[in-house]
Every structure is written in C-alpha cells, then in structure tokens.
Amino acid sequence: MKILVADDSRVMRQIVIRTLRQAGYDDHEVVEAEDGRDGYDKVRSENPDLVLSDWNMPNMTGLEFLQALRSSGSAVPFGFVTSEGSAEMREKAADAGALFLIAKPFTEESFRENLEGVLS
Amino acid sequence: MTAPRDTGLRRRASDRPPAVVDLLDGDTLLQIAEQAWLALVGEDEVLVPLPAPLPADTSSSWVEIVGPWTGAVVLTCGRDTAAELTxxxxxxxxxxxxxxxxxDDALGELANVVGGNVKAVLPGPSVLGLPEVGATPPAGSRADTRRVAVLWRGQPLTVSVQSPLHTERENEVPL
Structure with missing residues (x-):
C-alpha cells in the first residue's frame, strides 16, 4: 500500500509520517508532496492507495487538489490533515469527496480511528 | 490623495469590531497551545504558565486571521529555543x-496549528493565512491583544493573539 502525504511544511510531513508509524501503519510506502499541485502530479505518477493532504497550501490548496482529482476521474481515497476543523470546513471536505478530516494537533488514535477500514 | 474629511460622525460602540479580549480568554489560549505542544512536540512537553522575560535575540512566527475579528496569532521565543523546538x-x-x-518551517507550523485552533473559537466566517516567520510584528492595540507567557523546557515563549497595527490608526479620532 502506498500513502501520499501532501503538506507544504516538511516538518509537518515528517510528523504525519511519524504518527502513521505510531498508529501502526509502518509497513506502507510513503510518498511526499510539497503542495496540492505537486500532490496532483504525484497521484498520477505514483498511483497511491490513499492521500493525506493539508488544506492551506500555496500554489494549489488541498480542496483544489481534491476537486482537481475528482474532475480528472480519480477516485483515490482522500483525507485532510489540517489545522482547521470547523463544521464548515468538514462540510466542504465531505461535499468535495473527502473521506475524513483530521484536525491538527492530532494523535495516533485519531489516525487509527479515521484510517481504519481505508487501509486494511 | 487627500485624507477623508472628518464628518463629525462617531461610530457607535456596536459598530466597532469585537476585541479579542472579549472573544478569547487566556485559559483557552493556553489550552490550545498546550494541546499543540503535547501532540506535535511530544507527549511529555508541557508548557508552564509562568511569565519570564524573552531574550534579546528572538524569532517569531505568525498566521493571520481575517474575518469578524482580524489580526494575527504570533508565537515568539529565543532563537535557541526555536532551534530546540525544531x-x-x-x-x-x-x-x-x-x-x-x-x-522557519517548524516555528511557522506551530503558529499555524495554534492559529487554526484559535480561529475555530473566534466568530466566523474567517480565513487563515499561510504561516510567516520574521521579526515580531507590532501589535495594534493592547486592548485588542490576548497574550500568554509560558516556559517550555525552562525557556520563555509567548503566544499572542493581536490586532494589526493599522486598526489603532483607523480608530484614532481626528483632532
């Protein structure tokens, strides 16, 4: 299984990857993307099984990234990992086709709860 | 361009944008920062709410919030502390x-996470900007600033939710 982690912060990408490992997903290959545009390109070239994306990013936001994927016909499972978890954003995320939204700061439990069933 | 003439009209109190001190208390801000530290920095990394003077050589990171309340969430600590946090x-x-x-990335991301959670407790809808790092941005008004001072690993650090400098100028009454 392959997971694409898109975040413009290298430090946050490392924390997301570390938390994935702590949550028990340590045998998955991880691909990193620097923003939504890079993520979009890498979904096409790497064909991941799951995308974990930040929302607020330069060049292409996480929401635009998800919308671009769905417009292009990609149905790759997609979840947000973002510092904003308001009801409004959760609704926008769900409307665009996201499976879940994990708000930062997150714990390994919140990763397990949301990823269970998506990565089996 | 000439400055607009003073019409003599005064804003009613209800027209003023809300002050952050009325929207966010210090305990809530401290809890938000503590949760960010425990989850991101480490599960044993506590923030002790004790004010101490910041060193002369500091780093700041911040994110802007634009909405019914507009301002920035600013994290400030000594440069050595910023490196240790990284x-x-x-x-x-x-x-x-x-x-x-x-x-810069680490400090910016901490401000981003704290800022995102501060935004969630302020009235919306509002927009969160991307993190910025640099010299501490000046606060606009002490009455519109909520600040907590803490110690992390014995080193001072502040989290300030502050209005931008220009807000104070806008509120000045022409002589």
Whole structure:
C-alpha cells in the first residue's frame, strides 16, 4: 500500500509520517508532496492507495487538489490533515469527496480511528 | 490623495469590531497551545504558565486571521529555543546541523496549528493565512491583544493573539 502525504511544511510531513508509524501503519510506502499541485502530479505518477493532504497550501490548496482529482476521474481515497476543523470546513471536505478530516494537533488514535477500514 | 474629511460622525460602540479580549480568554489560549505542544512536540512537553522575560535575540512566527475579528496569532521565543523546538518536532529526522529553513518551517507550523485552533473559537466566517516567520510584528492595540507567557523546557515563549497595527490608526479620532 502506498500513502501520499501532501503538506507544504516538511516538518509537518515528517510528523504525519511519524504518527502513521505510531498508529501502526509502518509497513506502507510513503510518498511526499510539497503542495496540492505537486500532490496532483504525484497521484498520477505514483498511483497511491490513499492521500493525506493539508488544506492551506500555496500554489494549489488541498480542496483544489481534491476537486482537481475528482474532475480528472480519480477516485483515490482522500483525507485532510489540517489545522482547521470547523463544521464548515468538514462540510466542504465531505461535499468535495473527502473521506475524513483530521484536525491538527492530532494523535495516533485519531489516525487509527479515521484510517481504519481505508487501509486494511 | 487627500485624507477623508472628518464628518463629525462617531461610530457607535456596536459598530466597532469585537476585541479579542472579549472573544478569547487566556485559559483557552493556553489550552490550545498546550494541546499543540503535547501532540506535535511530544507527549511529555508541557508548557508552564509562568511569565519570564524573552531574550534579546528572538524569532517569531505568525498566521493571520481575517474575518469578524482580524489580526494575527504570533508565537515568539529565543532563537535557541526555536532551534530546540525544531529538533523536537523533527525527532529522529533532525539533521546534525539545522538549516534556517527547517527552523522557519517548524516555528511557522506551530503558529499555524495554534492559529487554526484559535480561529475555530473566534466568530466566523474567517480565513487563515499561510504561516510567516520574521521579526515580531507590532501589535495594534493592547486592548485588542490576548497574550500568554509560558516556559517550555525552562525557556520563555509567548503566544499572542493581536490586532494589526493599522486598526489603532483607523480608530484614532481626528483632532
């Protein structure tokens, strides 16, 4: 299984990857993307099984990234990992086709709860 | 361009944008920062709410919030503390010699997470900006600033939710 982690912060990408490992997903290959545009390109070239994306990013936001994927016909499972978890954003995320939204700061439990069933 | 003439009209109190001190208390701000530290820096990394003077050489990171309340969430600490925070955030991936870019990234991301959670408790709808790092941005008005001072690993650090400088100018009454 392959997971694409898109975040413009290298430090946050490392924390997301570390938390994935702590949550028990340590045998998955991880691909990193620097923003939504890079993520979009890498979904096409790497064909991941799951995308974990930040929302607020330069060049292409996480929401635009998800919308671009769905417009292009990609149905790759997609979840947000973002510092904003308001009801409004959760609704926008769900409307665009996201499976879940994990708000930062997150714990390994919140990763397990949301990823269970998506990565089996 | 000439300055607009004073019409003599005064704003009613209800027209004024809300002050952050009426929207966010210090305990809530401290809890938001503590949760960010425990989850991102480490589960044993506590913030002790004790004010102490910041060193002369500081780093700041901040995110802007634009909405019914507009301002910035600013994190400030000494440069050495910023480097130590970066090492803690990177964990086993911390390089022997830290790049300035990594420190900016780490400090910016902490401000981003704290800012995102501050935004969630302020009235909406509002928009969160991307993190910025640099010299501490000046606060506009003490009456529109909520600030907590803490110690992390014995080093001082402040989290300030503050209005931008221009707000005070807008509220000045022409003589």
């Amino acid at each position: 090492r803690a955030l990177l964990g086993e991936h911390a390089p022997a010699v830290l790049e300035a870019e990594d420190v």
